[in-house]
Amino acid sequence: MKTAPENRTVRAYSRTARALHWITVALVAIQVPVGLTMAYRGNTLNVWDKLTGALYGGHKVIGATILIVVFWRLVYRLTRGAPPDEPTLEPWQKVASHANHWGLYLLLVATPVAGYVGISLFPALDIFGLVKLPGIVAPDKAAASAAFAVHMALAIGLVVLIAVHVAAALFHYFVRKDNMLGRMIPRLLR
Ligand code: HEM
Numbered sequence: 001m002k003t004a005p006e007n008r009t010v011r012a013y014s015r016t017a018r019a020l021h022w023i024t025v026a027l028v029a030i031q032v033p034v035g036l037t038m039a040y041r042g043n044t045l046n047v048w049d050k051l052t053g054a055l056y057g058g059h060k061v062i063g064a065t066i067l068i069v070v071f072w073r074l075v076y077r078l079t080r081g082a083p084p085d086e087p088t089l090e091p092w093q094k095v096a097s098h099a100n101h102w103g104l105y106l107l108l109v110a111t112p113v114a115g116y117v118g119i120s121l122f123p124a125l126d127i128f129g130l131v132k133l134p135g136i137v138a139p140d141k142a143a144a145s146a147a148f149a150v151h152m153a154l155a156i157g158l159v160v161l162i163a164v165h166v167a168a169a170l171f172h173y174f175v176r177k178d179n180m181l182g183r184m185i186p187r188l189l190r
């Protein structure tokens with residue numbers, strides 16, 4: 001039986017929360033491959049041409065945008081809350097999903113902050129030779145490598161949590177056949 005429209009607004013995330021979720025998904029889906037490609041071209045192949053420079057510039061702009069969108073989303077989440085949990089969840093599933101979500105938020109903030117600390121230490125604050133970002137710590141080349149190593153470790157952690165998150169969303173929709181995915185895509189509510 002299809003869910004009545006009034007139930008949808010209670011059970012699904014608000015339009016704003018959904019928009020912020022899917023904007024974050026799109027930005028992260030671009031950011032990770034751009035980060036891997038630019039670091040491979042620069043650090044492994046030692047190719048520092050226009051394309052590598054553009055990828056670094058794009059990575060900094062998208063990374064800063066992710067930080068702003070996630071900050072907005074966190075403020076919205078903490079002030080407006082979330083719809084009540086999908087009612088058929090087992091207690092352990094509630095704990096696991098909340099841990100996954102707060103872990104995602106933590107890494108969505110920590111990863112770009114570590115990247116920003118890295119480019120401040122290096123320093124590599126220039127974007128496309130047009131804009132110079134303000135540095136947040138004093139330059140220190142040795143510390144920059146450590147910050148980039150932390151940045152990469154956090155990005156790997158983020159990708160692992162996203163993989164678990166997406167696998168869970170698909171498991172709920174196709175195997176458990178509950179309304180979890182409908183919370184972020186209301187037309188899929190059953
Ligand atoms: C959620 C946001 C972000 C994600 C998921 C992300 C992901 C990545 C990944 C996967 C790499 C490649 C790691 C490697 O192979 O060394 C990378 C490298 C890098 N990221 Fe990010 N990044 C994010 C935000 C940022 C931000 C905000 C900045 C700076 C403003 C930044 C600056 C850099 C730099 C400079 C490198 C190259 C490090 C090196 O050459 O060793 N990133 N990032």
Ligand code: HEM
Pocket residue numbers: 021024025026028029077082097101102104105108162165166169170180181182183184185
């Ligand atoms: C970059 C990838 C992603 C990130 C960073 C991400 C992040 C998040 C976060 C932080 C939440 C918690 C929302 C809150 O309560 O404030 C959430 C919820 C949710 N996400 Fe994602 N997400 C990603 C990709 C996806 C994808 C691809 C799907 C669908 C296949 C999806 C489906 C959902 C669903 C259904 C919820 C609601 C879960 C619930 O109410 O318990 N997400 N996501």
